[in-house]
Amino acid sequence: METLFKIAWRGLWRNKRRTLITTTSVFLAVFLALFMRSIQIGSYELMIDSAVTEAGHLQVHDSGFWESKSINDSFIYSESLKNKIEGAENVKTVIPKLETFALGSYGEMTKGFMLQGIIPELEDLRKNISDKLVEGRFLNTNDDGIVLAEGLAKFFKIGVNDTIVLIGQGYQGISAVGIFPVVGIIKYPIPKLNNFITYMSLSKVQEVFAPYHPGLVSTIVIDLKSDKNLKTEAKEINSLLGSKYEVIPWTIMLAEVVQQIEGDNVGGLIMLAILYLIVTFGIFGTILMMTMERRKEFAVMVAVGMHRGKLAIVVCIETLMIGLMGVVSGILASLPLLQYLYRNPIPLKGEAAKMMLEFNIEPIMPFSLELFIFSNQGVTILILAFITALYPIIYVNRFKILKAMRS
Amino acid sequence: MGVIKISNLYKIYDESKIPVKAVNGIDLTICQGEFTAIVGPSGSGKTTFLNMVGGLDKPTKGEIKIDNIDIGDLPPRKLIDYRLNNIGFVFQAYNLIPVLTALENVAFIMQLQRKGKKERNKIARELLETVGIGDKLDRRPGDLSGGQQQRVSVARALASKPKFILADEPTANLDSKSTNELLDLMLKMNKELDTTFIFSTHDQRVMDKARRIITIDDGKVTSDVRKNGSK
Ligand SMILES: Nc1ncnc2c1ncn2[C@@H]1O[C@H](COP(=O)(O)OP(=O)(O)O)[C@@H](O)[C@H]1O
Numbered sequence A: 001m002e003t004l005f006k007i008a009w010r011g012l013w014r015n016k017r018r019t020l021i022t023t024t025s026v027f028l029a030v031f032l033a034l035f036m037r038s039i040q041i042g043s044y045e046l047m048i049d050s051a052v053t054e055a056g057h058l059q060v061h062d063s064g065f066w067e068s069k070s071i072n073d074s075f076i077y078s079e080s081l082k083n084k085i086e087g088a089e090n091v092k093t094v095i096p097k098l099e100t101f102a103l104g105s106y107g108e109m110t111k112g113f114m115l116q117g118i119i120p121e122l123e124d125l126r127k128n129i130s131d132k133l134v135e136g137r138f139l140n141t142n143d144d145g146i147v148l149a150e151g152l153a154k155f156f157k158i159g160v161n162d163t164i165v166l167i168g169q170g171y172q173g174i175s176a177v178g179i180f181p182v183v184g185i186i187k188y189p190i191p192k193l194n195n196f197i198t199y200m201s202l203s204k205v206q207e208v209f210a211p212y213h214p215g216l217v218s219t220i221v222i223d224l225k226s227d228k229n230l231k232t233e234a235k236e237i238n239s240l241l242g243s244k245y246e247v248i249p250w251t252i253m254l255a256e257v258v259q260q261i262e263g264d265n266v267g268g269l270i271m272l273a274i275l276y277l278i279v280t281f282g283i284f285g286t287i288l289m290m291t292m293e294r295r296k297e298f299a300v301m302v303a304v305g306m307h308r309g310k311l312a313i314v315v316c317i318e319t320l321m322i323g324l325m326g327v328v329s330g331i332l333a334s335l336p337l338l339q340y341l342y343r344n345p346i347p348l349k350g351e352a353a354k355m356m357l358e359f360n361i362e363p364i365m366p367f368s369l370e371l372f373i374f375s376n377q378g379v380t381i382l383i384l385a386f387i388t389a390l391y392p393i394i395y396v397n398r399f400k401i402l403k404a405m406r407s
Numbered sequence B: 001m002g003v004i005k006i007s008n009l010y011k012i013y014d015e016s017k018i019p020v021k022a023v024n025g026i027d028l029t030i031c032q033g034e035f036t037a038i039v040g041p042s043g044s045g046k047t048t049f050l051n052m053v054g055g056l057d058k059p060t061k062g063e064i065k066i067d068n069i070d071i072g073d074l075p076p077r078k079l080i081d082y083r084l085n086n087i088g089f090v091f092q093a094y095n096l097i098p099v100l101t102a103l104e105n106v107a108f109i110m111q112l113q114r115k116g117k118k119e120r121n122k123i124a125r126e127l128l129e130t131v132g133i134g135d136k137l138d139r140r141p142g143d144l145s146g147g148q149q150q151r152v153s154v155a156r157a158l159a160s161k162p163k164f165i166l167a168d169e170p171t172a173n174l175d176s177k178s179t180n181e182l183l184d185l186m187l188k189m190n191k192e193l194d195t196t197f198i199f200s201t202h203d204q205r206v207m208d209k210a211r212r213i214i215t216i217d218d219g220k221v222t223s224d225v226r227k228n229g230s231k
Helices: A003-055 A079-086 A121-128 A151-158 A202-209 A231-241 A257-295 A294-302 A308-343 A348-358 A372-398 A401-407 B046-053 B076-086 B103-114 B116-132 B145-157 B175-193 B204-209
Strands: A058-062 A093-108 A109-118 A133-136 A148-151 A163-167 A175-186 A197-201 A221-224 A245-248 B004-015 B019-028 B035-039 B059-067 B087-090 B165-168 B196-201 B214-218 B220-226
Touching: A003 A121, A003 A257, A003 A372, A003 B103, A058 A231, A079 A093, A079 A221, A079 B214, A093 A151, A093 A202, A093 B175, A109 A121, A109 A151, A109 A202, A121 A197, A148 A151, A148 A163, A151 A175, A175 A197, A175 A202, A175 A401, A197 A202, A221 A231, A231 A245, A231 A308, A257 A294, A257 A372, A294 A401, A308 A372, B004 B046, B019 B046, B019 B214, B019 B220, B035 B046, B035 B175, B035 B204, B046 B165, B046 B196, B059 B087, B076 B087, B087 B145, B087 B196, B103 B116, B103 B145, B116 B145, B145 B165, B175 B196, B175 B204
Parallel strands: A109 A197, A148 A175, B035 B196, B035 B214, B087 B165, B165 B196
Antiparallel strands: A058 A221, A058 A245, A093 A109, A093 A163, A093 A221, A133 A175, A148 A197, A163 A175, B004 B019, B004 B059, B214 B220
């Protein structure tokens, strides 16, 4: 084996320039592929992250809610319901909330928005809402106040300690009216949220919108320990709760995010395929030449008693070495760069930023350092190199000694 | 032992439907320790004959028995092992492995025979000293003269301790000094190790040193002369 390796290794460097050019092409392809995939996977992670932060892994609704979005399709959140959900092995946290539309009015201005009745401590733990405060404070349990997103506050020209009037339709048609002090203002980077979100304590919202039905919620947000099998997990919990309820994974609630990721990913993979096709032909050209140049040598080796299988190992090592050198150097070169960009993501401006904002994502270009990005490139190149090596392997197993010797 | 018995050997190339009878019915016995030259004009069939004896080419008809084994019956993998362990080759164009040093070229054969590293390096060194390359062990073939390369290739041919060595025009690319040195070396090996040598040539000086001269013309043996003093 040692000698076979020696023959292969020295064989590679007989034509230094050619081997260097080929290895460099593999290096560049790996470098480029890693850079590209790191951005793509990084932005998918960001998209998924913000989607999951917003929606949770799973949500439990009344079976009609997803269609109607109406407060009438709400249900009572009881201790026994909570226990049932927590009975599922993979469940990490269970947080109820009551979401509904409401109309706000201050001074001359009136506007509709989303009112989220939340358990402040739990919701803040999940979403770090208080980090987004620009004025005032965040809610306490049983708080009487309201927290507005900054866009809404600007619209109403309202500030902390002012009071806002809320009008809405409560559970089963009762009218819900109240006047609430603004205790805090938060800023979302995403305009859609910044102009649309308000928070109140769950108890207060229940009191105003469902005074005769204590414990009414529209949604239970579930976070899981592992997000591997969202759909089966949803089914399992649904079967625990019964058909009055509907358990929906975020991938369905925010299907457009999943579609965006999948579409973009396919585009990326096609680019990679083209890149790798070019590189494979480069390797193949070199291997083809190396084989043709050495027909006579190969013939002599078999003539003096070397088995063709051993010769096949030599040509296989040569091809894999080209791939391996390219992969290793590509990874080594890109790692520090990607690590830097991982810690210091590039902020985006202009069109790209707008597009990301539309998808409720912070406009930065994040990089991912997931191990699989690296291993995927490495394994792909090595498989392609091995496929390339099939040509010389077949050749050394078939050639006619005398004919090759005369070449 | 090392007796080669060739009977009724034919090789017919069927090129563009006009058959070329490169070897046209040869019967020969070559014994252990012989130092035999195959001579004849260019195109007479010497190379074709040697290739068949060396198991590199299949006869159209007839058989080659070496110690009663018909090498035509051996399956491809067995034939490779057979060549490795029984036949040494010396080629006109030397044909050393260019990426290996002189020492590695000789040791390589013994590695194919699965000899241990220490042993094969020791034997290779000794062989190269015997052929006069002892001071150039670490040179690659490209850094050796033609005569030196051919001596390395004789050492390589001897490395497997073969029954016989086949050499197709081994001196064709050498000057007269190197030719003489190589022949003396081959004769010495023949005497010391009792290795059988069969080589083709049309060089008169080479014929002068041979103990047996077999002349081939048009694929047939036309004369077979043993000199005095040969076995
Ligand atoms: N592969 C081949 N195909 C067809 N004819 C061949 C082939 N090899 C050799 N010959 C023919 O066989 C004859 C003997 O050739 P060869 O054995 O090379 O003779 P020598 O070695 O004595 O010069 C020549 O006429 C040559 O043209």
